Amino acid sequence: MGSPVPPPVPPPPPALPPPAGLSPGARLRALHWEPVPAWRVRGRRSVWAPPPAALPPLDLPRLRALFREPRGAVPGQRPAPAAALLEHKRSLALGVFLKQVKRPIEHIVRDIEEGIGAPYGAEKLLELSRLLPSAAEVARLRAHPGSPRQLPEPERFMVLLTRVPSYAQRLELLVLQEEFSPRLRALRGSIQTLAAAGAELMECEELHRILHLILSAGNHLNAGGYAGSAAGFRLASLLKLPDTKANEPGMDLLHFVAMEAARMDKTLLDFPDKLRHVGLASRIDEADVERELRRLSARLSGARGLSAAAPFLRAAEEELRAAWRALEQQQRAAAATLDFFCEEAAAGALPALCAVLHRFALGLRAAACDNGRREQAQRRRLQLQRERGKRHSIASCAAPRDTGPAAERRAPLTPQPPRRGSEPAPRHQEPPGPAPPAPAAGVGGEPPLGPSPEPPPPAAPRQGWALLRLLRRLAAGPGRGAPPS
Structure with a gap:
């Protein structure tokens, strides 16, 4: 037995009559929703099918009271669904x-x-x-x-x-008219950039000499191995130079190449300045240029049916033919450039080659800057070492400073005042004279009355010791209070 036939879907409910009970001129606010089209509901089971049981009626008076438009509203402002x-x-x-x-x-x-x-x-x-x-x-x-x-x-x-009539084609023609000239100008600029990049790579002698330098260094490193005695190398190998590390920290084969190029001829390191279009060409996709030209050709063909497009089409087709000729000439030049560098000719091969050489140029310039900083640091270290050696030689030649009797003996013979309470020995001793009498003692052993004897005069220089002793003998007399002799 076959499967039972499902019952037919009941028709949708009839539209509700306009709300009753509204005063003349009164309106209800609209609900701006997105209704489901009727063809999506009719004839199929869906959530919008009528429910099996009837729903209770709405409180229409309450609804009208809540959503009535205010008086004075301009009729006809209610948007259609x-x-x-x-x-x-x-x-x-x-x-x-x-x-x-x-x-x-x-x-x-x-x-x-x-x-x-x-x-x-x-x-x-x-x-x-x-x-x-x-x-x-x-x-x-x-x-x-x-x-x-x-x-x-x-x-x-x-x-x-x-x-x-033909509104879609007319609008497409307007878009094409506004887009064609700027788009074609950009495509021709890309073609010219690729052609200029190929010519720069062919004519840059400094780049060719650096490539030979790398070839010589690589053959020396690979001597005796399977990769030794090479006649050339794929230019993509230039990006692997930093992988060959040197024994000195922070140096690799790219630093060595920059060092040798600076030693041989410093102008070799300026070759990136001659490759002004190579970096731009590395970001161009030749396949995209050709596809865009074909797309513009197809759009022009689609607009030929409109009479208003005739003047525009004649000028646009001539410009497009010139762009195709420029692209063909550039492709022939690209094939010659790839053949010159022994690279395989393929779609997009020239931009890929430009990308490799652009990265290599940036890396070589950075390596040259690293070498310059390293040389400056080395010069500073050597200068500090020379200054330290000079200071050490000066210090070793200087006499050591010492103190003691030997230093005093080497001191100049200048008059020095003697210390208080100590009388230095005169340079020329004279025979001692009679000792001065001691002062008379007072009663009970106390010191005699009267003024105390004057303190000794300050020490004189060493040359006047004899005169000083004479004056002191004359000043010393009998004790005070005793009759003179």
Whole structure:
């Protein structure tokens, strides 16, 4: 037995009658949702199918009381459902586009019909071409029975636009007119950059000499092995030079090549200045250039059916043919450049070669800067060592400073005052005279009355010791209070 046939889906519920009980002129606020199209519900099971049991009725008076429009509201401002003619997202995006353009809808439609795209620019026209309605939306727009003025602005614009004959092709032509010259100019600039880069690589003698230097160093390193005695090497191997480390910290084979190039001829390290277009060419994809030219050719072919495109097409096709000729000439030059460097000719081989040489040039220049800093540090170390050696030799030649009797003997014979309480011996001793009498003692052994004897005068210089002793003998007399002799 076959599977039972499912029961037919019941028809959708009839539309609700207009709300009753409203006073004349009263309106309810709208709910701006995105309705599901009827064709997606009708004839299939879905969540929107009528429920098996009837729902309780709504409290319509409460609903009307809560959502009644205030008095004085202008009628006709209630927008129609957004998805009645266009998809909701497309309608929103189209509304944003119209606000950014800031031109009346009728003017935009007339400009598209007459082929005027300068007021908008390629970017805005391309954005509009992406917002064109689908086939189902076009059918609904053209079947709209009422006046377009009753529709929201995005739907009204699309209704007027779809009435223009071949509106999609006209809009594509406007986009092509605005994009063609800048795009073709950029493509021809890429072709010229690739051609200039190939010529620079062929003519840079400094690069050729450095490559020979690397070949000689590599053959010396690989002598006796399978890679020794090489006649040349693939230029991609230049990126492996830093992998060959030197015994000195921070040095590798790339530093050695920079050092040798500076020793042989310092101008060899300036070869990156002669490769001005190589870095730019390394970021160009030859295949993309050719694909874009083919795309422009196809777009011109698609616009030949429009009579308004005839003047533009004649000039554009001539420019496109010139670009094709430039591309073919560049491809022949690229093949010669690759053959010159013994590289395989393939699509995108020249930009890849430019990328390798550009990275090598940057790395070699950085290695030369490292070598310069290393040499400066070495010179500073040698200078410090020389200064330390000079200070050491000066200190060893200087006499040591000492103190004691020997130093005193070496002191100059200048008069020095004797210390208090100590009388230095005179240089020439004279025979001692009679000792001065001691002063008379007082009663009970106390010192005699009267003024105390004067203290001895300060010490005299060493040359006047004899005179000083004579004066002291004359000053010393009998004791005070005793009769003179």
